[in-house]
Structures are given as structure tokens and as C-alpha cells.
Amino acid sequence: MLVKRYLLVIAATFALPAGAATILDESLQRPEGLRHYLLAQPATPADGKRPLVILLHGHSASAALTFGRGKINDPAAAWLALADREGLLVMAPDGWKGSDDERGWNDCRADASTSPKTDDVGLIAALIDVAVGRYNADPARVYLSGMSNGGGMVYRAAAELSPRLAAVAVSSMLMPTRSVCPAPRRALPILVAQGTADSIVPYNGGEVGGMWLKGRGSVLSAEATVTYWRELAQLPAAPVITRVRQRDASAPTSLVRYVWGGDPQQVQVEFLKMENAGHVQPSIAYSVPWALRLILGKQNGDLEFADETWAFFKNKRAP
Template identity: 55%
Template sequence: MKAIATFAAFAALLPCAPQAATITSGELTRPEGPRHYLLATPQQPAAGKRPLVIVLHGHAGSASLVFGKERLNAPMQQWLNIADREQLLVIAPDGARGSDDKRGWNDCRADAETNPKTDDVGFISALIDKAIAEHGADPARVYAIGTSNGGGMVYRLGVELAPRLAGIAAIAALWPARSLCTEPAQALPVMAVHGTADKITPFDGGEVGHFLLRGRGSAISVERTLAIWRKVDQLPDAAQEGALPRRRESGDTSARRYVWGADPQGMQVEFIKVEKGGHTEPSIGHRMQWYVNALLGAQNADFETAEEAWAFFRNKKREPRP
């Protein structure tokens, strides 16, 4: 845990370098029609196979938002800096439109009426195939991270694409109360970040959404969600824990890390609990506008979410199948 915390704290304090990764637009033909994605590649030529990170936007988001190409100062754009610095491939796909005409993902929530009905697991699997075949992605180092509905989709990938993934991270997302999916059967490293004052995906579980956001289903609590992954990973109930250093910009929020599993190269579940944090990704360098905080709740500034996720992912590899 100390090694993870030390690296992440150092990386998060680095100045945000220019987003030098090259972004290209692509399209895959799928049974539901063409599916769009953005690919970020480092400027330097590859010295070998590169790790691949799939980043999934939330409900009503987009690939363009993930990469900081819209008006909101989205924290996940930090992946562009990480891609160039660490020589990663990063793919941000666009979700399909649901019955509310907003882009999203067909995650495991059986009662999320406005979710699209597309085969998003098949879409992500095809993107991984393409990245391996055409861009030199390392099949042993494929990771997925998502926020909100995107985080819920990452949990579905953790069940249905577990043999292809070396680790997943879910931000402001919970396991569904009524699920289309079975619980995970294959061990997988999992990281989660959640605010205790999240009113859209409530920390203690319940109905997802708010008075302007209906039909989004229901979920279990953070603790029960983490317990599902600890069980399949065969990890103990006791965690190593410690507070993250406070920053003035965090206001009333604070962050505390819990880690189950001592080996950074092995099976771990990591959770960063954001006290009084809302439905946002914590960030030092990518601060959300005031009206976003007014709608979604307070954004913590004690750590950079993407940097913490990469610190969690970087030493984990998928074991070759026999």
C-alpha cells in the first residue's frame, strides 16, 4: 500500500504537462450500427507492446468530454497526460443512446429503463481486439475505468470480460440491486472511488438518479459492492487504511484509502472514500465549474483520480491462459 500511495501522491503533484498524446477518431461496425470512439496514442514510437486503458464516460457524457474537448473541465482528460508520459494507449468510446436520447451504457441494472439495449460488452471486446491487432496493445495489460453509468459498465466488463482484463476501476458507481448479470466468478483487481454525499448513486444504496433524472434503476451500498469483489478475490475483511493529505481546495471534503491485499502485483481491492464528496471525480488539476458542483455535489481536490487509477493498474498483469 505504501508504494502505491507514494507513487500516486508524487504523480498527482506533477504539473499538468501539455496534452501531447495524439487523438484520432475511429468507428467500428456493430450489429446495432456504427460505434464511434477516440484513441489517444503517445507521440514517441512504441518500444514494445503498450498497456491499454479503456475509459468509459457517464450517462449523458461522451468520448469528447472524457478527453477534455467539451466545455466541462473533465478530470478524466488527465489520461492524455498519462498516455504520453507512461506510453499508454487510451480509448474513450461513445456510449449508445437510450430511451431518453442520452448516451450511456447497457450496464447490469435490470431496472434502468433508460439504458440502451446494445451489446456494449461485445463493442468493448472488439475495441480491445482492434487495439491489439492494429496498435500494438499488450493483451496482458488491458484495463478499464468508468464513471457513474460508465463505472457500472466497467463492473459488467469485470464479470463478462474478466479473462481479458488485468484490472478495473469504478468511480461513483455501485453494483445493481436488480441485476442482469451474475456476480463475478473470476478474480480481478478492482479499485473504487465514491463520495459519501453522492446523491445520484447513494453511498448506502437505493434509487439511482434525482428528481430530474428518472428511470436509472437502483443499487446496493458501497460496502456490499466492495464485499462482492473481495469475496471473489479471496481477500480478508480487514484493510490497510490511511488518510490522504488534505489540500485547501478540497473545502469540507477529505479522502481516505482502504486496501485489501498486500501485493501491488497481485489481487487487490482498493477503495478511496471521499467524505462529503459528491458525484464527481476528485482532481487536483481539473477543477469542475461551480455549476457542476452545485448540481453534482462537492469535488474533492486531495488526489487526481486518473493518476490513482494508473498507480493501481501499472503493476498488474493478466496471467496467460493455459
């Protein structure tokens, strides 16, 4: 979630270079209307089918912002370098406008009254079909990552599209307290990252939005969210715990990584606890402006969240 006056996004309207990758501006007809998405294609020749990563932006953001085409540095733009280095296809669709006139996703929060009513699970499934049929994506290596409201949509897709997903990642969003969706029944590799000082999606659960936003629903705690997925996967209660090395020992934030499941080719649950960090992904290269940090909270700078996510994704395959 981001406050609209700080976004002022400049949308991409034609193919643009992103490092060596190229961004294509595309659209897809859906029952609610034309849905827009951006696709990053690496310049390196494909050696067989390519992995596909779909990125879902937060409430009031956009695909353009996700791909670094906005007025702020979105850490998700680090996926563009990854696309070329790792030979990935990376898709970033736009959400649909809800009753608050902001783009977002129809996730599972029954009490998120301002969310759109679109079939966004159907949209994600259609994007996978397009990527597989038109761009040679590997149907066994489809990965989904979402920030904030986009993360809420990832939880829903993980329940309703799990056979088509190899792994998912969520940042700055927790499981809904009141859900309109059936509970997930199939274990899926999942990475969850949450800031302990997130004032928009509270670490200990509760109302989403704080003083900035209303009608955005409520969530469980970070511990309850991670426990849900760990127990669904029937993984042992004791994780492997690693404290991420701080690049600056005087920095106000730090990261602790908890991993359940020892085989990176099988179901794992990872929790990246962002100590004293707010509603923003960790990044070394993409630092959000200080004015926005007054709203979102502190940003950790010890790793690139895109790199952390791809390291979690890369060895996992859909059954």
C-alpha cells in the same frame, strides 16, 4: 451522469494534439450501427507493446468530453498527460442512445429502463481486438475504467470479460440491486471510488438519479459493493487504511484509501472513500464549474483520480 444542458459537447472530428499525445477519431461497425471512439497515442516511441486503458463515460456524456473536448473540465482528461508520460494507449468510446435520447451503456441494472439495449460487452471486446491488432496494445495489460453509468458497465465487463482484463476501476457507481447479468465468478483487481454525499448514486444504496433523473435503476451500498469483490478475491477482512493528505486543510472534502491485498502484482481491492464529496472524480487540475457542482455535489481536490487509478493498474497483468 451529467445533466444534458451543462454538457454542450464539442466533438473532435480530426486528429488533434493533446499535449504531446495525439487524439485519433475512429469508428467501428457493430450490429447496432457505427460506434465512435477516440484514441490517444503517445508521441514517445513504443518500446514493445503498450498498455491499453479504456475509459467509459457517464450517462449523457461522451468520448469527446472524456478527452477534454467539451464545455466542462472532465477529470478523465488527465489521462492524456498520462498517456504520453507512461506510454499508454487510451481509448474513449461513445455510448449508445437509450430511450431517454441520452448516450449510455447497457450495464446490468434490470430496473434501469432508459439504458440502451446494445451489446456493449461485445463492443469493449472488439475495441480490445482493434487495439491489439492495429495499435500494438499488450493483451496482458488491458485496463478498464468507468464513471457513473460507465462504471456500471465496468462491473458488467468485469464479470463477462474478466480473462481479458488485468484490472478495472469504477468511480461514482455501485453494484446493481437487481441484476440481469450472471454474478462475477472470477476475482479481479478493482478500485472503487464513491462519494459519501453523492445524491445521484447514493453511498448507502437505493434509487439512482435522485430528483434529477428517473428510470436509472437502483444500487447496493458502497460497503456491500466493496465487500462483494473482497470476498470474491478471498482477501482478509482488515484493510490497510491511509488518509490522503489534504492539500487545503480547510477544504470541505477528504479522501480515505482502503486497500485489501498487499501485493500490487496480485489481486487487490481498493476503496477510495470520498468524504463529503459528490458525483464527481477527485482532481487537482480539472475542477468542474460551480453551477454543475450544485447538481453533482462537492469535488475533492487532493489528487488526480487518473493518477490514482494508474498507480493501481500499472503492475497488474492478466493471467
